[in-house]
Amino acid sequence: xTRALRTVISPGRYVQGRGAIHQLGDYLKPxxxxxxxxxxxxxxxxxxxxxxxxxxxxxxxxxxxxxxGIPSAGEVDRLVAAIxxxxxxxxxxxxxxxxxxxxxxxxxxxxxxxANCPTVASTDAPCSALSVIYTESGEFEEYRFFPRNxxxxxxxSQVVADAPVATLVAGVGDALAxxxxxxxxxxxxxxxxxxxxxxxxxxxxxxxxxxxLWENALPAIDAVKDHTVTPxxxxxxEANTLLSGLGFESGGLAAAHAIHNGLTxxxxxxxxxxxxxxxxxxxxxxxxxxxxxxxIRDFIxxxxxxxLPTTLTEVGLSADDEAALKKVADAATAEGETIHSMPFxxxxxxxxxxxxxxxxxxxxIRSEASLPTPVPHRAH
Ligand SMILES: [Zn+2]
Numbered sequence: 001x002t003r004a005l006r007t008v009i010s011p012g013r014y015v016q017g018r019g020a021i022h023q024l025g026d027y028l029k030p031x032x033x034x035x036x037x038x039x040x041x042x043x044x045x046x047x048x049x050x051x052x053x054x055x056x057x058x059x060x061x062x063x064x065x066x067x068x069g070i071p072s073a074g075e076v077d078r079l080v081a082a083i084x085x086x087x088x089x090x091x092x093x094x095x096x097x098x099x100x101x102x103x104x105x106x107x108x109x110x111x112x113x114x115a116n117c118p119t120v121a122s123t124d125a126p127c128s129a130l131s132v133i134y135t136e137s138g139e140f141e142e143y144r145f146f147p148r149n150x151x152x153x154x155x156x157s158q159v160v161a162d163a164p165v166a167t168l169v170a171g172v173g174d175a176l177a178x179x180x181x182x183x184x185x186x187x188x189x190x191x192x193x194x195x196x197x198x199x200x201x202x203x204x205x206x207x208x209x210x211x212x213l214w215e216n217a218l219p220a221i222d223a224v225k226d227h228t229v230t231p232x233x234x235x236x237x238e239a240n241t242l243l244s245g246l247g248f249e250s251g252g253l254a255a256a257h258a259i260h261n262g263l264t265x266x267x268x269x270x271x272x273x274x275x276x277x278x279x280x281x282x283x284x285x286x287x288x289x290x291x292x293x294x295x296i297r298d299f300i301x302x303x304x305x306x307x308l309p310t311t312l313t314e315v316g317l318s319a320d321d322e323a324a325l326k327k328v329a330d331a332a333t334a335e336g337e338t339i340h341s342m343p344f345x346x347x348x349x350x351x352x353x354x355x356x357x358x359x360x361x362x363x364x365i366r367s368e369a370s371l372p373t374p375v376p377h378r379a380h
Contacts, residue, residue, distance in 0.1 A: 007196035008250040011116075011127045012151040014242050018229055021050045021156035024092075024117060025058025031113050031151050032090030035060055036083055038103050039094040040067040043119050047159055051094060051117075063088065067095055071102035072136050079106035090115060090151075096167070097123035097274060101131040108146045115152035120167035121160045121237045123174050123274050126153045127245030130193055138270050140261040140331070145195070153241070157229045160237050165224045168236065169307040170275030172217045175209050175244035176303065177256040177282045181338070182206030184285070185252025190341035192252035202250030209243035212236070217306050255288055255332075255346065256281035258339035262332030262351070266324045268316035270379045272309070279308040280315055280355075283362070287354040288346060300365045304372070310362040312355065316377040319356045326352055 015027060028035050037051060044064065052062045065082040068075055079102055083091055091114045093103035100116050107114030116126040125132075129149040133141045160168070185192060186203045194202070212235050220236035223229070248257075259281035263269045269277055283303075286296050300310045309315050317324055329351035333339055339346050366373065 005196045006199045007194050008199045008201045009149055009194045010246055011149040011153045015154040018158045020154050022054050024154055025054040025060050027152050029058050034088050035090045035092050036086045036088035037064040037092045037094055038067050043095040067099040069098055070134050071098050075102050076105040080109045083110040096120045097125040100125045105131040105144050113151045116150050117154045119159050120163045121171040121240040122167040124244035124248055126241055128249045140264040157234055157237055161224050161229045161233055162227050168224050170273040171240035172213055172306050173275030173279035173308045175240045177278045178244040178247040179206045179210035180282050180285055181254040181256050182247055182251025184254040185341045188341055188343040192250055194250045198252050205243050206247030206251035209239045209247050212239040253338035254341045255285035255339045258332045258337040259284050262328040265327050265331040268379050272315045276309050279303055283310055283358050284354045287357055297365050300362050301369045304366055311374040312359050313374040313376050316379045319359045325355050
């Protein structure tokens, strides 16, 4: 693949709306005759009956394999064996980002098609042609890239609204980063996760995701607290899942996700959701950029209102944790990390300083805006 070419990639079809899950079978039928559904017990308890009914109505057999959480290399290999044992021709992830990442990687290795039915809008994993693989203990291990995106991404908005509101909040954190990172990637004209230079399309979708969230995230979160689907909820689900998915993949990742990956390298942050850690990455990226203080203030106040962390304290760290912060920063600036897509050089010590600085900065801005003081996260 030449680095001089621009490219944009996307799933074969994206479907979203209330009750969409009842049509899962109809949309799967053109993809294969023997689907294997992969879902954990919790998700299966919530939507298993609807998935089963929809497959049966489409004349498809129902087979299910349990998902076991963290998308590790071992979990992927276990799912490949399950796909082969079932003789499946399409793997269908039903659940959150962990199940989806494991199924994409397993579907690719097994040489069959794959589809995603996210039951939460907590990450932008569903649409992309890559998986993030973690160690069994949850540390970032590698990105795996595939030659194609999922054939289908189907999201039932009511199912997403029925999930805990914290999942939608985390998804907003993941999706806000998309524009900050795509903007940096466009400035430096660096390669994106799609294997080429950014297109106007990828960059514009990232920006649209940001605009939609600033307008709709707070009312959508209010609605989801009551498990209600409103137009704002539909817009936020689309921003978190499709716009951010296309935007990060074809617009490019930069410092925010590299810092997220760095944060997974220390046990302090375990139990903090992907989108929450990404929000710390976004704020740290703004500091590294020397962004206008008004922009930084707006980002801190808005994301605090959304319910995202803006301090080290809230992700289990403190400005005094020298060794841990160095470990985070070393991992974030490792060779091949997307932080090197920033329009300037970023060294480990720059990241340590920026991370340390956000503590006092966010505490001051939150206090000036009469927003809650940080509650410490305890790793579990
Ligand atoms: Zn992400």
